[in-house]
Amino acid sequence: MRASEGHVCINGDLCPAAEAKISVFDRGFLYGDSAFEVMRTYAGEPFREREHLQRLQGSCERLLIPVTSSLESWSRDLHRTIAASGLPECYLRVMVTRGVGSLGLDIADAHEPSTLVFALPLHLPAATIYAQGIAVGLVRVGRTVDGTAAAGAKASNYLASLLALHEVKQRGCAEAIVVDGSGQVAEGATSNVFAVRRGQLLTPPLEAGILAGITRQTVIELAERAGIPLSIRRLFPDELTQADEVFITSSVREIMPVVRVDDAQVGDGKPGRVTLRLMQAYRELVGR
Ligand SMILES: Cc1ncc(COP(=O)(O)O)c(C=O)c1O
Known part of the structure; x- marks a missing residue:
């Protein structure tokens, strides 16, 4: 998968995949302290989108990541990122990290989760x-x-x-x-x-x-x-x-x-x- 194709949306801001960056203090990077979903499009539409976003919400609850965005706002970002990518079909990833905090393990140190949406080229097995x-x-x-x-x-x-x-x-x-x-x-x-x-x-x-x-x-x-x-x-x-x-x-x-x-x-x-x-x-x- 070449990062030069596709788009990423970070907390609502779209950018080409190659330019997508997050803080090194994000706990998703430091500890894998995040939840994610992978789905794909068929004819440009994410398959079983609602089920995936509901599962993401459930994962965040289990990981005690406080979700402040609604399923609808995740969905809007998902569709905006698909449209920005211009790709006929996409590999999609939606990720919610606990966000930036101190280096310690205490989850009380991170207050603002980050939401990332990736719309990348879809590579399928032969x-x-x-x-x-x-x-x-x-x-x-x-x-x-x-x-x-x-x-x-x-x-x-x-x-x-x-x-x-x-x-x-x-x-x-x-x-x-x-x-x-x-x-x-x-x-x-x-x-x-x-x-x-x-x-x-x-x-x-x-x-x-x-x-x-x-x-x-x-x-x-x-x-x-x-x-x-x-x-x-x-x-x-x-x-x-x-x-x-x-x-x-x-x-x-x-x-x-x-x-x-x-x-x-x-x-x-x-x-x-x-x-x-x-x-x-x-x-x-x-x-x-
Ligand atoms: C551990 C694990 N089990 C099962 C699945 C399959 O899940 P789904 O059918 O929702 O893609 C995945 C997908 O990445 C996975 O990581």
């Missing part, structure tokens, strides 16, 4: 990746907000996840699947995970401390509409390796088939029937 499916690697890792009152918040500190992704990439995998402290499957580093076993769709519950993925929810709705049996329950790693089908979901990657979990081939090593059906339904929903 069609061959969807046709062939990806490999994922299991990683036992705890993330920053796991087990805290803020669990489930989309907090910006992704260090544990990015190191997990780096680790599995060395093993030839394109995504890390997080196995939590209790040995159960949680979600991907930046995705939710689904398995299909004997025609039934399986995915871990929100109580597993996962992010309430907007794409995950969309897939659940599409499965219900298509009459695909669904069970939202805890999943063990061997259920993934022995599944007939596995896929991950996220706003940018949509539904991406998984054909290998570490050394184990999933099903017949090709994207499965249920996965393909849901991919088709998702594409119809977003108008592609």
Whole structure:
């Protein structure tokens, strides 16, 4: 992604992405003390905008970042930034940081949250990746907000996840699947995970401390509409390796088939029937 394209809106002020700057004293920079959302446009319109902005509001509440702006003002900034970018389709990021404070940890030292909106070129995975499916690697890792009152918040500190992704990439995998402290499957580093076993769709519950993925929810709705049996329950790693089908979901990657979990081939090593059906339904929903 080249920063020379696209626009950023910082507390209401628009600028070209290459010129966007914030204070080194912003706690988002110092501590990852911020929440964010990633979405994309279809035909220039942000998909599931309201759901994303509501989730951002919820993340800020969990992180005790006092939100002073309304969803409507975030939405206005979002649309202004998309328009300023002039891009046919955008990768969108909305971020709320606790703002500038002293160097100490005390959150009482920062009073004015900063809101940043990014509208950048959208780079999508190649069609061959969807046709062939990806490999994922299991990683036992705890993330920053796991087990805290803020669990489930989309907090910006992704260090544990990015190191997990780096680790599995060395093993030839394109995504890390997080196995939590209790040995159960949680979600991907930046995705939710689904398995299909004997025609039934399986995915871990929100109580597993996962992010309430907007794409995950969309897939659940599409499965219900298509009459695909669904069970939202805890999943063990061997259920993934022995599944007939596995896929991950996220706003940018949509539904991406998984054909290998570490050394184990999933099903017949090709994207499965249920996965393909849901991919088709998702594409119809977003108008592609
Ligand atoms: C940890 C985590 N889980 C799940 C997702 C997928 O969420 P969504 O479908 O809302 O993009 C993401 C997206 O970045 C994520 O970071």
